[in-house]
Amino acid sequence: MSKSLHCTFVKGAIPAEIERESILNISTRNVTTQTHGFHKYPAKFIPDIPRWAIEKYLNGEKGQTILDPFCGSGTTLVEGVLAGHNVIGIDVDPLSLWISKVKTTRLDMAHLVGISAWLIKGIKTGTKGGFKPECETVGHWFSADAIAKLSILRGLINEIPDKFGTNRKTKDIQDLLMICFSSIIRRVSNADNESQKTYVSHTKTKQPEQVNGLFLSQLEMFTRRIAHFSASVNPKLRKKYVLSSSAASLEKSLGREKIDLAITSPPYIKAIDYIYNQMVELFWVGDWFEMQTQEKQNSQKGKYIGNKSMGKSEFADYTPYENPLGIDGLDEKLQQVFDTDQKNGHRHSYVAFKCFSDMEKHFYQIKKCLQKETHYVVVVGDSSVSGVYFETADFIMQIAQRNGFTNINQWGYKIKNRYMRFDRKGRGGIIKIDRVLDFEKK
C-alpha cells in the first residue's frame, strides 16, 4: 500500500487491518472475472469487499455460512463459494436471485456441451420463433430482426426439458442458458446500454449488436467460466436463495441456520428502480416469475426498499415533525426536504423516511438471527434527496447501533466502475465513495 494525502492506493488484496476513516483507492481486476461478469446489475459492489471480509473474519476456516440479505446479483455468494463456504442470499428481486443461483451452481460440463451443441444447431436452422413477448411496444425496443431471432432462441431454451428431461442437472443448464440469453437482451435492444433507466435515446443513436453472434460469444464465455468454477468449488457446499424482504421476518427466511458472517450492500434511497432497469430483460424472461408485462412489473415495485413509486395516499398524512426517527441530523434533513421542495418534497421526504425505517426493521430482524460476536459488514453510499445531502452511512451507523450492533471500524473506497451507478448526489454529481461499515453483534 502506498499513501497519498487523502487516499491509500491498494493493488492486490485489501489489507486485513485498515485505519479508521481512511479512503482506499482499490485497483481491482476482479469485477468481471470468474462468474462475476455473467450479467450486468445496478450498484454491484466489487468482489474485493466480500473477499476481504471473508478472509478477515473466517480465517481460512472452510465450511462456514455466509449471508447476504440484499444479495443482488450474488457477488458475496460467488466469493463465499469460491472461498469454500456455504452461502445464503436473500433479495426481493427474482431476476437477481436467478442470476445469483446461476453464478454459484456447478454444472455437469459434458451435459452442457451436449445441450449447447443442440442449441447452436437450432439457432442456425431455426426459422420460426417459439416465443412471443407479452409487450405491445416490443417494436419500440427491438428491431424486427432482433425480435425474430430472440424468439427462436427463447423458444429453443423452452424446449430443453422436453428434449433432455426434467432432472436437476438439465434444469441447472436451462437456468444458465436463460441467464446467458438475458445477458444479451439490453445490448441487442434499441435502449441505451449504460443508463440505469431503460430508454431509447433520440440524441445518442445506438447500433444494437446482432442477436446470434452476441449470444454465441456470451455462451462461449459462460461455458469457459462455469467450467473453471465447477472444477474449483466443493460440490458439498450448501447454497440457499430466498425470495423475500429483508425488512420482514428473517427468522422465517433463515430457519435455524447459524450464520458465521453477513456481508451486504443495501439499496440506496430513491436511487435505483431495479424493475425499470431490467424492463427489456423482463419482457423476455419475466414470464418465469410473473413479471413479463409492465403492469405486472409495476405491481412489484412497492416491495423494494428505497423505491419512489407509490400512490399519493401513502404519504398524504406524513410529516417529519409527527414521525420522527430519532436519529441525530436525519429528522432535520427530512424536514428540510419536506419544506423546501414545493413540487415533490412531501413524496421525497416520505420515500427517504420509509427507506430508513425499513433499514431499521432490517437491523431489528437481522439482530435476532445473528449470534453474539458475529460480524456484519455493510457497504453504503451517501445520497442526495431533492438537493439535500444525506450522510446515509452515519445514519445507518446510528440505526445499527441502537439495534444491538457495535461499530468496529469504518472506511471508504473510491468507486471506479460507474456502470449503472446513478447520480446519488443530485443532478451532475455522482458520489465517488462507498463506505464500509464493519459491525459486530453485541
Ligand SMILES: C[S@@+](CC[C@H](N)C(=O)[O-])C[C@H]1O[C@@H](n2cnc3c(N)ncnc32)[C@H](O)[C@@H]1O
Ligand atoms: C445495492 S443492490 C445489491 C448489489 C449486490 N451487492 C451485487 O453485487 O450485485 C441492493 C439489492 O437490494 C435489493 N432489495 C431492495 N429491497 C429489498 C428488500 N426489501 N429485501 C431484500 N432485498 C431488497 C434489490 O433488489 C437489490 O438487488
